Amino acid sequence: MSTRGHDIQQEGYWQRIGRRFNENAYGRIAFRVILVLFAIAAFAPFIANSHAIIRYGDNGPEFPIFRSLEAIEWRFLIYVPLAAAVYFLRKRQWLPYIVAILAIAATETSLALTHPVNDATNDRNYGGSAIMPPIPYSPNESSPAQFSPPSWQHWCGTDYTGRDIAARMVHGARTSLSIGFVAVSIALLVGVTLGGLAGFYRGWFDIALFRFIEILDCFPPLLLILVVIGVFNSQNNMFVIMAVIGLTSWTGLARLVRGEFLRLVGQPFPQAARALGAGDIHIILRHLLPNALGPILVSATFGVASAILIESSLSFLGFGMQAPTSSWGDILSDARLYIDFAWWLAFFPGLAILITIMSYNFVGEALRDAVDPRLKVK
Amino acid sequence: MTTYILRRLLLLIPTLLGITLLTYILVRCSPGNAALIRGGGALGSHAMSAEAREQMIHLLGLDKPPIEAYGDWLWRLLHLDLGQSFVDHRPVADKILERLPLTVVLMGSSLILSYLIAIPLGIAAAIKRGQVLDRTISFVVFSLYSIPSFAMALMLILLVAGGDYLNLLPMFGKESIFAEDLSFFPWLWDRIQHLILPVFCLTYGTLASISRYSRVSMLDALGQDFIRTARAKGLPERLVLFRHALRNALIPIITIFALDLPGLIGGAIIIEGIFSLPGMGQLIFMSLDAQDIPTIMGITLVAAVVTLFSYLLADILYVVVDPRISYE
Numbered sequence: 001m002s003t004r005g006h007d008i009q010q011e012g013y014w015q016r017i018g019r020r021f022n023e024n025a026y027g028r029i030a031f032r033v034i035l036v037l038f039a040i041a042a043f044a045p046f047i048a049n050s051h052a053i054i055r056y057g058d059n060g061p062e063f064p065i066f067r068s069l070e071a072i073e074w075r076f077l078i079y080v081p082l083a084a085a086v087y088f089l090r091k092r093q094w095l096p097y098i099v100a101i102l103a104i105a106a107t108e109t110s111l112a113l114t115h116p117v118n119d120a121t122n123d124r125n126y127g128g129s130a131i132m133p134p135i136p137y138s139p140n141e142s143s144p145a146q147f148s149p150p151s152w153q154h155w156c157g158t159d160y161t162g163r164d165i166a167a168r169m170v171h172g173a174r175t176s177l178s179i180g181f182v183a184v185s186i187a188l189l190v191g192v193t194l195g196g197l198a199g200f201y202r203g204w205f206d207i208a209l210f211r212f213i214e215i216l217d218c219f220p221p222l223l224l225i226l227v228v229i230g231v232f233n234s235q236n237n238m239f240v241i242m243a244v245i246g247l248t249s250w251t252g253l254a255r256l257v258r259g260e261f262l263r264l265v266g267q268p269f270p271q272a273a274r275a276l277g278a279g280d281i282h283i284i285l286r287h288l289l290p291n292a293l294g295p296i297l298v299s300a301t302f303g304v305a306s307a308i309l310i311e312s313s314l315s316f317l318g319f320g321m322q323a324p325t326s327s328w329g330d331i332l333s334d335a336r337l338y339i340d341f342a343w344w345l346a347f348f349p350g351l352a353i354l355i356t357i358m359s360y361n362f363v364g365e366a367l368r369d370a371v372d373p374r375l376k377v378k
Numbered sequence: 379m380t381t382y383i384l385r386r387l388l389l390l391i392p393t394l395l396g397i398t399l400l401t402y403i404l405v406r407c408s409p410g411n412a413a414l415i416r417g418g419g420a421l422g423s424h425a426m427s428a429e430a431r432e433q434m435i436h437l438l439g440l441d442k443p444p445i446e447a448y449g450d451w452l453w454r455l456l457h458l459d460l461g462q463s464f465v466d467h468r469p470v471a472d473k474i475l476e477r478l479p480l481t482v483v484l485m486g487s488s489l490i491l492s493y494l495i496a497i498p499l500g501i502a503a504a505i506k507r508g509q510v511l512d513r514t515i516s517f518v519v520f521s522l523y524s525i526p527s528f529a530m531a532l533m534l535i536l537l538v539a540g541g542d543y544l545n546l547l548p549m550f551g552k553e554s555i556f557a558e559d560l561s562f563f564p565w566l567w568d569r570i571q572h573l574i575l576p577v578f579c580l581t582y583g584t585l586a587s588i589s590r591y592s593r594v595s596m597l598d599a600l601g602q603d604f605i606r607t608a609r610a611k612g613l614p615e616r617l618v619l620f621r622h623a624l625r626n627a628l629i630p631i632i633t634i635f636a637l638d639l640p641g642l643i644g645g646a647i648i649i650e651g652i653f654s655l656p657g658m659g660q661l662i663f664m665s666l667d668a669q670d671i672p673t674i675m676g677i678t679l680v681a682a683v684v685t686l687f688s689y690l691l692a693d694i695l696y697v698v699v700d701p702r703i704s705y706e
Contacts, residue, residue, distance in 0.1 A: 222644030350529030
């Protein structure tokens, strides 16, 4: 079998999944919704910011928005396009790498030398002409307009210190989306590795692992996460939450991967590969894993939905991220005290969570039908 | 049959041991304890009083080697001694027992309601497969499934419980202040009114998952050969659906409560918090806030053991209901 023939076959599989996925209207729309949500999260500082994008002062045009960016936002802005550029220029031998190294060096030095201007000023009432972002408020910027209901100034209203809910939600999208993504990546890493090894080698490792999974599955997930966070009493930064959610939600994936591997090992092609002299690692990575990837992807998509739900529950209960980081659950949590009159505090973040979770669930559903049409119930 | 159940009960023992071991390790490895073992005080944010440190050392046997300490703790556990609360020095078992009924009522009524509503919905969707009714039910159920219960709870409080709009139902608590003086039926009505919103918030998610499951199960049953036989021999459609298909479709559905239980426990924690219901969920928050380690451990153990037994119950029910499955 030539490498080329192998490639074409692989491509065909994913193309078929893509085509079947696109036939599902809900899935197609939901996937686009998720892309839009990610775009909002990625460009949050340009969508909701109290600093103008461009303003014309006495000294010519100024770009105050860029002065307010944090180092991590600069890195994101520069490195993502850089990675894309390196990828497209990879045929040019050393050139893209030299450029990349120079760009990284230049970025890091200038980041080390400058500090973001976190002034409380805003350009909303700037005298000259200025172009503002669509939501001209920063997420943590208080204003005298407390509890103002949704209006043209504040699309989703303001909270008890007059912070703009729309701006907080745009920035909170970053937390919620990245937590779902990273937590599931951690769960994938653990679950696929352990489940795969158990399914491939079986024996004592398999037995021990599944005894352990049986025990772990007896603890209700939210309770387990609350107890871990509560007892360890850690400084809850985003990464702790991601790790805890990831490390408590891999059991389903491990079960799935083990089952798939057990099924695949019995089929002729791993045995053929073995007869041709392939080692264990080659068989696992090249033959078994690609064939199990479809169901894994489906399960991971549903996993993202539940990770986002768990994160927002944790933030709602006050066990989530600490103060300056806003997440949708946080805003809802603030809403609890004022719920008898300030409906917008609960409605908009609730809606955002609903739309996100629903989109992931629809994508998961459509993917499942695309990966294995036999399971399709329609 | 009896041997099957006995064997399953014996197999529970290692899992139960695992649950206790995991709980013990979790608490013993926490940073606060690490500091205690090293002999220093606890870490800054939750500095303990000397008394609390004494209790902690006694509870976890920190002055003994780990294995011996775990053995001691397990031995006390076997005598249903979960230790004493750090907060009010009452036995943890008592604290849990007095709060358990409310949580059980909450979760039980929510489960029963979910089943009562979800099965007809799922069956109807399966019978009208692909038609408008099916698509509507599926979409509504799917949306319900994605609404976070706490957001729903807040919106409901706003809309019907004393917010700017309607004031039909009480906002929080398990009973009104004057409930003690009421005679039985008004008292019961008062209780029910306080439970309507929490039960609703817990129910709709479970309902969604059970109805999706029943739809699949019913479709599965409708595709079987004996349904074709039943239709071929001219049975009325009503008999085919309800006597032949439904009975077979119900077999997997009756065991699904076990799969939903861990999620339901999580939901109950949140909902009890929001509606200030004095159940287990509220207790866990109070204990986490106060770093009341014995109570935290007790609740975790109870929740895990209850889940384990519900898995077992589901497995046994499955075998009891379906005569095709052998006990071997």
